[in-house]
Amino acid sequence: MPNGHDTIPAKRPLTLRDVSEASGVSEMTVSRVLRNRGDVSEATRNKVLEAARELGYVPNKIAGALASSRVNLVAVIIPSMSNMVFPEVMTGINEVLENTELQPVVGITNYKPEREEAVLYQMLSWRPSGVIIAGLEHTEAASAMMAAAGIPVVEIMDTDGDPIDSAVGISHRRAGRAMAQAIIDAGYKRIGFLGTKMPLDHRARKRFEGFTEVLAKNGLEIVDREFYSGGSALTKGREMTETILKRNEDEPLDFLYFSNDMIGAGGLLYCMEKGIDVPGQLGLAGFNGIEFLDGLPIKLATMDAMRLEIGRTAAEIIAKRVNDPQGAGETVTLTPELALGQTLKKVKKPL
Amino acid sequence: MPNGHDTIPAKRPLTLRDVSEASGVSEMTVSRVLRNRGDVSEATRNKVLEAARELGYVPNKIAGALASSRVNLVAVIIPSMSNMVFPEVMTGINEVLENTELQPVVGITNYKPEREEAVLYQMLSWRPSGVIIAGLEHTEAASAMMAAAGIPVVEIMDTDGDPIDSAVGISHRRAGRAMAQAIIDAGYKRIGFLGTKMPLDHRARKRFEGFTEVLAKNGLEIVDREFYSGGSALTKGREMTETILKRNEDEPLDFLYFSNDMIGAGGLLYCMEKGIDVPGQLGLAGFNGIEFLDGLPIKLATMDAMRLEIGRTAAEIIAKRVNDPQGAGETVTLTPELALGQTLKKVKKPL
DNA sequence: ACACGCAGTGTTAGCGTTAACATAAAGCAA
DNA sequence: TTGCTTTATGTTAACGCTAACACTGCGTGT
Numbered sequence A, B: 001m002p003n004g005h006d007t008i009p010a011k012r013p014l015t016l017r018d019v020s021e022a023s024g025v026s027e028m029t030v031s032r033v034l035r036n037r038g039d040v041s042e043a044t045r046n047k048v049l050e051a052a053r054e055l056g057y058v059p060n061k062i063a064g065a066l067a068s069s070r071v072n073l074v075a076v077i078i079p080s081m082s083n084m085v086f087p088e089v090m091t092g093i094n095e096v097l098e099n100t101e102l103q104p105v106v107g108i109t110n111y112k113p114e115r116e117e118a119v120l121y122q123m124l125s126w127r128p129s130g131v132i133i134a135g136l137e138h139t140e141a142a143s144a145m146m147a148a149a150g151i152p153v154v155e156i157m158d159t160d161g162d163p164i165d166s167a168v169g170i171s172h173r174r175a176g177r178a179m180a181q182a183i184i185d186a187g188y189k190r191i192g193f194l195g196t197k198m199p200l201d202h203r204a205r206k207r208f209e210g211f212t213e214v215l216a217k218n219g220l221e222i223v224d225r226e227f228y229s230g231g232s233a234l235t236k237g238r239e240m241t242e243t244i245l246k247r248n249e250d251e252p253l254d255f256l257y258f259s260n261d262m263i264g265a266g267g268l269l270y271c272m273e274k275g276i277d278v279p280g281q282l283g284l285a286g287f288n289g290i291e292f293l294d295g296l297p298i299k300l301a302t303m304d305a306m307r308l309e310i311g312r313t314a315a316e317i318i319a320k321r322v323n324d325p326q327g328a329g330e331t332v333t334l335t336p337e338l339a340l341g342q343t344l345k346k347v348k349k350p351l
Numbered sequence C: 001a002c003a004c005g006c007a008g009t010g011t012t013a014g015c016g017t018t019a020a021c022a023t024a025a026a027g028c029a030a
Numbered sequence D: 001t002t003g004c005t006t007t008a009t010g011t012t013a014a015c016g017c018t019a020a021c022a023c024t025g026c027g028t029g030t
Helices: A016-023 A027-035 A042-055 A061-068 A085-097 A113-124 A140-148 A172-185 A202-217 A233-247 A261-274 A291-295 A307-323 B016-023 B027-035 B042-055 B061-068 B085-097 B113-124 B140-148 B172-185 B202-217 B233-247 B261-274 B291-295 B307-323
Strands: A073-078 A103-108 A130-134 A153-158 A166-170 A191-196 A224-228 A255-258 A283-285 A331-333 B073-078 B103-108 B130-134 B153-158 B166-170 B191-196 B224-228 B255-258 B283-285 B331-334
Touching: A016 A027, A016 A042, A027 A042, A061 B061, A073 A085, A073 A113, A085 A103, A085 A130, A085 A307, A085 B085, A085 B103, A103 A113, A103 B085, A103 B103, A113 A130, A113 A140, A130 A307, A153 A202, A153 A307, A166 A172, A166 A307, A172 A202, A172 A255, A172 A283, A191 A202, A191 A233, A191 A261, A224 A233, A233 A255, A233 A261, A233 B291, A255 A261, A261 A283, A261 A291, A261 B291, A291 B233, A291 B261, B016 B027, B016 B042, B027 B042, B073 B085, B073 B113, B085 B103, B085 B130, B085 B307, B103 B113, B113 B130, B113 B140, B130 B307, B153 B202, B153 B307, B166 B172, B166 B307, B172 B202, B172 B255, B172 B283, B191 B202, B191 B233, B191 B261, B224 B233, B233 B255, B233 B261, B255 B261, B261 B283, B261 B291, B307 B331
Parallel strands: A073 A103, A073 A130, A130 A153, A153 A166, A166 A331, A191 A224, A191 A255, A255 A283, B073 B103, B073 B130, B130 B153, B153 B166, B166 B331, B191 B224, B191 B255, B255 B283
Antiparallel strands: none
């Protein structure tokens, strides 16, 4: 307490009126001072600020938002917080928004469309200034709500589809295709696939589709596959790798494509332990480009999902559109590069 | 669209009045139907719900909150989203809150007290129903704001100090002490410490204090230390381990205590690569209990920070207090067990 | 002197909802 | 029948703030 006054244990919450009375000016003037809007003399400004500080006044944005019909909230709707992916997107969003008036409100859907719809409804009832939502696939009602909300909507992660308004992401189909091409170019033939049991993870599905599409074009198909759900991804990767390799001992696999880097890393650690020659005898690749891969003894081939970048760009689009509500939607497709790492044989491509 | 009507591209956002006109009842009745409050006949209820659905009406919580002075928001203020720790706390919070009316709003402080103060001010201006905030150390102004807000405040992660209202966490001092004791019991003598350059990470500081305290009691002190900031923790762990071991080749260290599991895992991978005998020649321990450690070839000794549990408990306290505003603050100290893993020699304690 | 602009301040009327009370219609015991 | 309760609905007045406009002096050009 910088002053000598006892702070009365605020029974009734403070309002502008309290500050206005304490400083002897109208509520409107107090409001102007606190928002830095309009002309206020230096003397009044100081008087008001001093009174507000002394009382410990905190403005009521609920009332402010209702009166001005401006709400500085951005709804962020994502499937999960438990893997590395979305927290990093959040970090990107936050980096940009913390330099603006805007504030993120997060909703988690657990990959359930009906949950997404419910969360979206909750969020929209706060009349946010924008929506950032993962994926392009939503229930009909959810899509309708977003289209009707009259605010910028950015669908993130994926650009293989039709956005409601704006979209920022990568093409997961392309990512799958590119990886398949790299594997084929390196000369691998007997390819196994390891992924999650998540029928509703559309992005994993699209990568898989792109992957098999290119294999098919080259007269190949996936020899065997293995799926997991729950548990430590690193452990699961290790276990699944053991399982799939053992199951194919007669005609051994020469490549494993993992749907994410965590299980890929698990597979890699397993191979190192067993003394399997990577990438000679067996090639490996994952997806995501999670940072800690840099710390592994051998770098796993992967493709960055550009999570930070996606978060930043999405937030920038929202910020821009908030200042220019007439602006049109835009789709930003980021194109990550394949990181070959050390788990893919060197290409011996003709020419 | 389930009906045949064209959806008019909602120029003016819909209000209760629109629904009331469409269904031929008063706004109040519509409000009652939409909130399931008070007696409404089955016939009217259906009429209203139908009209609301048809128009695509979404209630305005801003107005509702102002009128009822009830806001179902919970402010969650955490330092970062980029390490495993806080996303997992968030997951715990979310698990509990998604079964209530309450909704989390997240603010990130980047470990900066002044940023925390600013974020808190922003959050409080939404008049949330509760605050969950990391740590017990805040600026004077921030503490004053929380004390004066008249809402439940739960300080999480740490219980070594005086909470404003409620607290949920572990004793980091105790965690440091317990680990030191285990190391001493196992007979290690020349101990190195590897951590982050974060003067404001009070929890790491307290662990360190507890750790050195027990060493001192046993006539030991830390022989050498190494700090990092930024970058991939796994890589940094590997590099720091190399550095500190090389620097002490003349009189080699026999134990490394890492301030988190990520750098610990990096150190472990380095040792395995170099063929260092762990835990015989060199013992290792980390802190956090992050899930993926289970996937490592050798399990690192660590102590769980109980992040999920902390998130859940904090959310439960808030939920309870929202329903019972008279309730008193409480402090919940969780006591994690030391997981010895395979990087600490078997204890040869004289009973 | 006059009108005029303008900084600085105040007044009024909502924003969209809900609490609290008021009313109307219907049921029911006496 | 009367009076009283119960159920279903409507009316009014906030909630705390801000947009929009109104007003008051004072300085300025002519």
